[in-house]
Amino acid sequence: MKQYEVLKWASLFLEKHHREATVGEILLQHYLNVSRSMFFANMQETIPAVLVDKFKKWIILHAETGVPIQHIIGVESFYGREFLVNKHVLIPRPETEELIEHILQTTDEKVQTIVDVGTGSGIIAITLALELPNAEMYATDISAQALETARQNAEKLNANVTFLEGDFLQPIRLQGIEPDMIVSNPPYIALSDEPALSDTVKNYDPHLALFAEENGLAAYKEIIHSIPTGVKNVVFEIGYEQGQAVQTLIKNKYPAADVTVIKDINGHDRIVSAQI
Structure with a gap:
């Protein structure tokens, strides 16, 4: 043929x-x-x-x-680079590139410590490490299999990232690391929304990285509650209906924070960015 x-x-x-x-x-x-x-x-x-x-x-x-084509070929492109993906990590979405763009546009080149919470395949941490070479980059995940994938991606792309296994910010606090910025694309889909998802997503993406209790807000609450003293910036990717709720969570802990909800290219709420 x-x-x-x-x-x-x-x-x-x-x-x-x-x-x-x-x-x-x-x-x-x-x-x-x-x-x-x-x-x-x-x-x-x-x-x-x-x-x-x-x-x-x-x-x-x-x-x-419905098996994802990315699982068949084993890779997906993100921010101009090819990342290894598998059943243990979320497949990178184009919307997350907008999170990267926002951080690069609002972050100067001075040395600072950045933590990517719930790194998965490592796309955020690795991309920021490569685009901000002066930054000291850490990434956490509770999944050992996801961290192994992220380490393979970092090695493949020659990115300097320190990976730590543990729940959200727990390993950062245990190590005494003092970050300047927290960035995260945590699980944010409400369990009640599972039936509406495509089979490609709900049957093949890891549920640990997709779903969160409390109508999808549990991960944000846990991360915000655990933010170490000294953090200056927090940047979240969010579900399209969660902008106001996540903004309120941050303001409840940091009343003086400057918190902005940013829409993606499709006009949906996608990023919450806070200067603490």
């Missing part, structure tokens, strides 16, 4: 199963191991039958079960 024929088959099959047709492009480009421009330039090229069979097998599996 020619490349365009394989891609047409995948698109029709995916659409029939109510999946994103672009999944076919992503997976086929991965198997062909070519640049995006070369991929589209080679549409008339013939693909070996063994590769077509392998490609079709994974497309069928994704269509019928």
